[in-house]
Amino acid sequence: MKPLSLNTVTVREKWGLAECIEGCARHGIPGISPWRDVLAAMGVDAAARQIRDAGLTLTGLCRGGMFPAADAAGRAAAIEDNRRAIEEAHKLQARSLVMVCGGLPPGSKDIQGARRMVREGLETILPEARAAGVTLGLEPLHPMTCADRSVLSTLGQALDLCAALGEGVGVVLDVYHVWWDPELSHQMARAAGKIAGFHICDWLVPTTDLVFDRGMPGDGVIDISGISQMVSAAGYDGFVEVELLSRRWWAEEPDEVLRIMKERHARVV
Numbered sequence: 028m029k030p031l032s033l034n035t036v037t038v039r040e041k042w043g044l045a046e047c048i049e050g051c052a053r054h055g056i057p058g059i060s061p062w063r064d065v066l067a068a069m070g071v072d073a074a075a076r077q078i079r080d081a082g083l084t085l086t087g088l089c090r091g092g093m094f095p096a097a098d099a100a101g102r103a104a105a106i107e108d109n110r111r112a113i114e115e116a117h118k119l120q121a122r123s124l125v126m127v128c129g130g131l132p133p134g135s136k137d138i139q140g141a142r143r144m145v146r147e148g149l150e151t152i153l154p155e156a157r158a159a160g161v162t163l164g165l166e167p168l169h170p171m172t173c174a175d176r177s178v179l180s181t182l183g184q185a186l187d188l189c190a191a192l193g194e195g196v197g198v199v200l201d202v203y204h205v206w207w208d209p210e211l212s213h214q215m216a217r218a219a220g221k222i223a224g225f226h227i228c229d230w231l232v233p234t235t236d237l238v239f240d241r242g243m244p245g246d247g248v249i250d251i252s253g254i255s256q257m258v259s260a261a262g263y264d265g266f267v268e269v270e271l272l273s274r275r276w277w278a279e280e281p282d283e284v285l286r287i288m289k290e291r292h293a294r295v296v
């Protein structure tokens with residue numbers, strides 16, 4: 028079974044990064060994946076030390092990307108931010124830097140242009156990522172987020188970008204974003220050696236919020252174990268991150284959330 032990792036966004040309303048690290052150690056969860064806001068609040072050096080001392084693997088740093096912008100200054104600022112993210116991922120020895128590539132610039136209707144900006148942004152930062160030994164993990168996001176968060180929508184698109192960009196780029200597979208894709212199993216056959224991360228949660232019916240209503244694995248309609256098997260068949264034997272953006276779960280006691288996600292991980296992965 029793929030080992031479990033806590034994506035810190037899952038308990039973001041009640042725990043900072045230090046508490047997440049202690050929580051993982053207490054619950055026997057061997058991996059952690061921080062978001063950069065909690066990382067900045069704790070300080071990168073302190074976080075790196077405490078994660079190492081707790082014996083945890085840093086499975087992914089969330090996130091880089093967000094390349095498209097209305098003007099050159101905006102695009103340059105995005106590149107700068109990605110450079111800082113690469114440095115942080117390097118210091119933390121993160122297995123990958125998760126890339127949420129960005130949506131349309133405000134007011135724009137030019138989706139092809141936005142996709143070009145994503146590709147150009149990745150090309151610009153890739154030499155530095157390679158030099159730092161940081162894998163850029165392209166995470167395709169569900170098309171409902173295309174306007175504001177990611178014009179990279181499918182695994183097929185992400186693999187095409189991987190092939191075009193070459194070494195140092197992989198894909199991060201999140202069941203919430205790819206489960207609906209009729210091409211999924213077909214594309215997974217192309218993903219061998221390219222999977223840099225695996226995220227799970229569940230799709231609730233009905234879903235009441237497009238961002239903050241993700242379900243605990245096992246509570247929705249995604250065939251998580253089926254997708255997990257495909258991921259294994261593609262040669263991925265790394266960690267599985269539970270990543271919940273959910274007002275319902277944010278209201279719970281984090282220790283209870285970790286206990287339940289551990290139990291679900293054992294059952295559905």
Ligand code: ZN
Nearest residue numbers: 166201226270
């Ligand atoms: Zn994800």
